[in-house]
Amino acid sequence: MRGINLPFVGPNAGNMNMYSQIARNYIRFGYRAPINSPSPVLETKPLLYLHHPPLTSILISVFFRFFGENYSSARLSQIIPSLFSAILAGIIGSKLWGKTAGFFGTVVYTLLPSSSVFGRISGLESFTVFWILLSAVFLIDFRQTARNRSLAVASVCLIFGTWTDWPVAYFAGLAGLFFILEKRTRAGFLIWSSAAAAGLIFLVYTVIMAGSLSDLISAIISRSGGRLLTLPYWLVKWLVILAVRAGVYFGPVIMAVFFVFLLKYFSFKSDWKMKFTALIGGFAVINILLYPEGSFSHPYWIFYLGPFIALSTAYTLLRLYNSRQVLAVSLVLTLSLIWAGRVEGWKTREIEANLWRWKLASSSHSVLTPYESVAVNSEALIDGDILAYSFGHASTIVPDTASARNGFSHYLYSCRDCVSDSELVKNLSRYTYSVFTAGEGTVYVFDLASDPIPFIQASPPLSPVSPLPIQRPSLLKYYYSRFLMLTEAPQL
Structure with missing residues (x-):
């Protein structure tokens, strides 16, 4: 298929x-509880998911045991x-x-x-x-x-x-x-x-x-x-x-x-x-x-x-x-x-069409320590569930860099049109970072472990990434987006 x-x-x-x-954690830690955490070590107070009964994740874990853990x-x-x-x-x-x-x-x-x-x-x-x-x-x-x-x-x-x-x-x-x-x-x-x-x-x-x-x-x-x-x-x-x-x-x-x-x-x-x-x-x-x-x-x-x-x-x-x-x-x-x-x-x-999000997460993972928890910006292009399941990184959405420095060593800042982003421009001059681009977006992985360089307001707001070229959507995509805008539905 x-x-x-x-x-x-x-x-x-x-x-x-x-x-x-959760299915992976059933295999790791046993079937006592539905643990929704990427950590390979059983935590003292693990995050449990009890909104729904557990039989589906148990079934998935059985398939993982027989066919290996993979998406298929x-x-x-x-x-x-x-x-x-x-x-x-x-x-x-x-x-x-x-x-x-x-x-x-x-x-x-x-x-x-x-x-x-x-x-x-x-x-x-x-x-x-x-x-x-x-x-x-x-x-x-x-x-x-x-x-x-x-x-x-x-x-x-x-x-x-x-x-x-x-x-x-x-x-x-x-x-x-x-x-x-x-x-x-x-x-x-x-x-x-x-x-x-x-x-x-x-x-x-x-x-x-x-x-x-x-x-x-x-x-x-x-x-x-x-x-x-x-x-x-x-x-x-x-x-x-x-x-x-x-x-x-x-x-x-x-x-x-x-x-x-x-x-x-x-x-x-x-x-x-x-x-x-x-x-x-x-x-x-x-x-x-x-x-x-x-x-x-x-x-x-x-x-x-x-x-x-x-x-x-x-x-x-x-x-x-x-x-x-x-x-x-x-x-x-x-x-x-x-x-x-x-x-x-x-x-x-x-x-x-959304595989680029996975590629951004994969690139970010390459510069992080295994199972490291990270901070992400509020408009992040990388979904937290992708970071958690595919790459083992729990993520927390933070409103700004100051909040990210409170308990995190890395801040994943992802955006589409990054040139006009004032917070990003400010961080570029204060922290060391790695930058990755895939598909429609770019992610900056800021290293927060070291002390930041004082920000000088007069410094030129430069960004190494140019905005992506604007592509005219098809008529069907145009009306589809208009429909979602009018109904305010997250998706069809």
């Missing part, structure tokens, strides 16, 4: 670096669950509406750009969806056969899923309600209690490790409110960005077919199969509504809607196929394949 071993850079790289770093191993740990999810979508479609619907379910899920773009991110989403779909298969079997074994397996899947990420608990809540309304109260309460017990175990574990739930509560508040709610017309901007992401990551053709499903075929008054299909989309909607800031800032959250979109589209294609409209079905699948290829290529090029 193209780009499978590219460094974690560009949009969505933060999670990939962080979860891979981390991505592969999520690609494989994503491939299984495509198969599970087909099994669900087959159980609900027959083998033809199952075939369409797998094909459509595979053709969703979100499946390839976000299904390979070494984050939480792919593994979470896998557990939801696997539990759904056994819940459907229980609904059709009343076999307690199927219910038990589904409950185990929900336990493991809740230890992967919180959306599984939302699905369990809806699934339990579904069976209670179906007059199978014991089954509903077993589903609820399975997810609730798993969640409670993690919360108790968090209190034991961190001393309280305050950090987790702060994370919930920041993802629920945050910057989005302070923006003018935030509701409009939020809905617009979600709608555009749906069109991009599910494809306009598949979204058109999905709306046909909603308008023509879907009804809560239909049989239990339609209601159960709604569960598979309901948990994703709950996740989006509970955390507006999270769904606004993180485009990969829309990945959770993928199974519902795939199954709904599969049902609609089944109806078209049974009506002998084979040409329409073929056209939908062909156009969706073309769209998926275009989006996949765009997102891969987006990663490749």
Whole structure:
């Protein structure tokens, strides 16, 4: 797969670096705690990451043990669950509406750009969806056969899923309600209690490790409110960005077919199969509504809607196929394949276009001592997660050089147009430094260990780096940047 071993850079790289770093530390220090620190030595009070359950990083660590620690191993740990999810979508479609619907379910899920773009991110989403779909298969079997074994397996899947990420608990809540309304109260309460017990175990574990739930509560508040709610017309901007992401990551053709499903075929008054299909989309909607800031800032959250979109589209294609409209079905699948290829290529090029950030970090690393903590400027072009995971340097953002001198031997100052930067010009005359340029940016690694030379205000503000030539963006890039500017979204 193209780009499978590219460094974690560009949009969505933060999670990939962080979860891979936690996985590395599981191998280094054992599985007692999710440690998010680049240090090769176990610290007295290590930085723990307890916002989410730990199973994803544990899975990544297993892949590291078998295939070696590299970028492709981390991505592969999520690609494989994503491939299984495509198969599970087909099994669900087959159980609900027959083998033809199952075939369409797998094909459509595979053709969703979100499946390839976000299904390979070494984050939480792919593994979470896998557990939801696997539990759904056994819940459907229980609904059709009343076999307690199927219910038990589904409950185990929900336990493991809740230890992967919180959306599984939302699905369990809806699934339990579904069976209670179906007059199978014991089954509903077993589903609820399975997810609730798993969640409670993690919360108790968090209190034991961190001393309280305050950090987790702060994370919930920041993802629920945050910057989005302070923006003018935030509701409009939020809905617009979600709608555009749906069109991009599910494809306009598949979204058109999905709306046909909603308008023509879907009804809560239909049989239990339609209601159960709604569960598979309901948990994703709950996740989006509970955390507006999270769904606004993180485009990969829309990945959770993928199974519902795939199954709904599969049902609609089944109806078209049974009506002998084979040409329409073929056209939908062909156009969706073309769209998926275009989006996949765009997102891969987006990663490749940010490789210069990794190169700047690599160049800076060459003049630093191993595992040295460094200071970086507030507008840094080098992401802290890249410095930490790829090169072993914890970083702290500081407002100015005076703050950087408080506890750090090196200050990494990166910028694009460095000529007009007054603080940089001042530092150039006071400290020894190394300078590196890559792609769109330049980084100055200032040595703060020695005493600074007194700054003379009258000295000429010279910079050894010339500004990069201005390149006219393409029309598509221009409107893309304008769209982000109007919606104030960090990324599409």
